[in-house]
Amino acid sequence: xxxxxxxxxxxxxxxxxxxxxxxxxxxxxxxxxxxxxxxxxxxxxxxxxxxxxxxxxxxxxxxxxxxxxxxxxxxxxxxxxxxxxxxxxxxxxxxxxxxxxxxxxxxxxxxxxxxxxxxxxxxxxxxxxxxxxxxxxxxxxxxxxxxxxxxxxxxxxxxxxxxxxxxxxxxxxxxxxxxxxxxxxx
Amino acid sequence: xxxxxxxxxxxxxxxxxxxxxxxxxxxxxxxxxxxxxxxxxxxxxxxxxxxxxxxxxxxxxxxxxxxxxxxxxxxxxxxxxxxxxxxxxxxxxxxxxxxxxxxxxxxxxxxxxxxxxxxxxxxxxxxxxxxxxxxxxxxxxxxxxxxxxxxxxxxxxxxxxxxxxxxxxxxxxxxxxxxxxxxxxx
Numbered sequence: 001x002x003x004x005x006x007x008x009x010x011x012x013x014x015x016x017x018x019x020x021x022x023x024x025x026x027x028x029x030x031x032x033x034x035x036x037x038x039x040x041x042x043x044x045x046x047x048x049x050x051x052x053x054x055x056x057x058x059x060x061x062x063x064x065x066x067x068x069x070x071x072x073x074x075x076x077x078x079x080x081x082x083x084x085x086x087x088x089x090x091x092x093x094x095x096x097x098x099x100x101x102x103x104x105x106x107x108x109x110x111x112x113x114x115x116x117x118x119x120x121x122x123x124x125x126x127x128x129x130x131x132x133x134x135x136x137x138x139x140x141x142x143x144x145x146x147x148x149x150x151x152x153x154x155x156x157x158x159x160x161x162x163x164x165x166x167x168x169x170x171x172x173x174x175x176x177x178x179x180x181x182x183x184x185x186x
Numbered sequence: 187x188x189x190x191x192x193x194x195x196x197x198x199x200x201x202x203x204x205x206x207x208x209x210x211x212x213x214x215x216x217x218x219x220x221x222x223x224x225x226x227x228x229x230x231x232x233x234x235x236x237x238x239x240x241x242x243x244x245x246x247x248x249x250x251x252x253x254x255x256x257x258x259x260x261x262x263x264x265x266x267x268x269x270x271x272x273x274x275x276x277x278x279x280x281x282x283x284x285x286x287x288x289x290x291x292x293x294x295x296x297x298x299x300x301x302x303x304x305x306x307x308x309x310x311x312x313x314x315x316x317x318x319x320x321x322x323x324x325x326x327x328x329x330x331x332x333x334x335x336x337x338x339x340x341x342x343x344x345x346x347x348x349x350x351x352x353x354x355x356x357x358x359x360x361x362x363x364x365x366x367x368x369x370x371x372x
Binding site: 103122126146147150152153154156157159160161162165166167174177178181 | 336340342345348351352363364
């Protein structure tokens with residue numbers, strides 16, 4: 001940044017972002033509104049609007065700071081953990097506030113910061129699912145019956161389809177069938 | 187519409203939309219630009235901008251008029267037809283111009299026309315895949331090994347994941363494995 005920036009603006013930006021991450025972590029994306037973030041940060045609503053005219057942008061930056069919340073830290077036995085994570089993913093993807101942020105991440109963004117956040121979120125999803133399945137394979141819990149590189153797409157893809165295209169409930173039974181569809185679980 | 191509208195505006199709107207549909211049918215979504223549509227319709231570019239400030243809106247309205255191009259009119263044997271349709275779908279979903287229109291259709295749109303177009307596109311995908319599979323079942327070509335209501339999500343969902351999240355090539359082998367994953371084909 002070549003030109004000097006008012007230090008009060010930088011401070012308010014950081015305070016707002018900290019408040020947004022706090023609300024996001026505790027109450028999820030719908031809580032990240034201009035009004036609640038302003039109250040939490042102790043600034044006026046106009047100040048929040050000045051930095052982030054759209055709530056999606058603020059949610060996106062807060063989410064990028066927290067990192068992708070799904071498929072983190074797998075534990076053995078992997079199957080119930082994976083079921084819980086897919087359940088959580090399905091529930092989040094059914095929330096309009098999450099969809100609006102996710103859709104920004106799917107586009108080839110012009111803003112380099114948004115493009116990089118999108119790239120990280122996307123690759124993290126696949127990498128983490130693979131790490132979890134590797135753990136299950138190592139522990140003798142899973143024998144894959146499909147190529148390893150298909151697994152993330154065949155677990156997560158149908159959930160996205162169900163939530164976004166079919167606009168239908170993702171049942172626990174469907175999640176169970178998707179998990180069974182990738183291999184033999186002991 | 188309560189207030190009177192300049193009939194020249196209505197005529198130019200129809201001419202532009204006809205031109206956009208023609209370009210879309212012949213050359214695909216990337217061809218639907220303000221410049222090419224204006225040339226095809228024989229109007230000035232400013233007139234196109236006046237009706238549709240964003241190219242996405244024009245593409246969306248032209249696509250809604252043409253209907254969903256995927257999974258239409260299945261034929262026996264269904265398996266090669268389905269493979270070709272999933273190939274076509276995967277190739278289209280890898281195009282940035284298609285993604286930008288599809289993302290509009292996935293959001294809960296405020297504009298009632300866009301919301302209705304989105305609803306129709308979404309339900310048509312699932313309905314047509316089911317119709318094709320029913321045809322294969324009726325002809326003794328397919329025995330499903332998963333519930334019928336999962337089939338569209340498990341065929342199309344992984345392709346969306348691969349194209350939009352993994353940002354990876356959808357190979358013909360993957361399409362073949364997805365088709366094999368829903369049942370036994372004769």
